[in-house]
Amino acid sequence: MIQKSSKPVRLFVGGLHGEESEVTIHALRKITPNIVEDGKVIIYNGDKSRYISTLCEEYYQTPIGKYLIHLILKYKPRIYVEAHCYNPKNYKKLVDPERRWKYGVPPLIELEDGILIGSVSPHIRTKYFKKKDVCITLEMPCSCEQLSKYVKILKYIVTSKNRKDLENKMYKEYPKQVEIAREYAREFFGNYPPF
Secondary structure, three states: OEEOOOOOEEEEEEOOOOOOHHHHHHHHOOOOHHHOOOOEEEEEEOOOOOOOOOOOHHHHHOHHHHHHHHHHHHHOOOEEEEEEEEOHHHHHHHHOOOHHHHOOOOOOEEEEOOEEEEOOOHHHHHHHOOOOOEEEEEEEEOOOOOHHHHHHHHHHHHOOOOHHHHHHHHHHHOHHHHHHHHHHHHHHHOOOOOO
């Protein structure tokens, strides 16, 4: 835990399924005390585990799924980030517009060079978080070739004081993608903001 003050509370988690913990740890280790200006940052990277999608309700009955819920309930983060990585052969599946009908969630949005962003699983987004909370899924190819760009986005998040601050930073860098995220949020969550 990195603590500079009591608020905001940010929770960054990675390695939530399969072997991705071996990749996400490299990104999460780049969140260091010198870049955190205020609040608390809690960082957790899981161990290798059986792959079950976080979009499946049964995921939250596994030991790591239960621990994830424990962390959310314990720290009550206002900014929550899931760091994931994906096999490039699954790229089309993650950004597929049909994802909304196949899995009940919007497609992920490409920020740049295979780095994808979206909201977190609806199984936790609407149950454990308030509307104004920031809830982000951030994916990168498991090859780590885009690690520096991925870390740049993590740093935007960790240095943001609130939703408005983050949206302004993201909009300056990725205006089209933020607009798409807003559309998806309205379509899938109603009155919810993007991420």
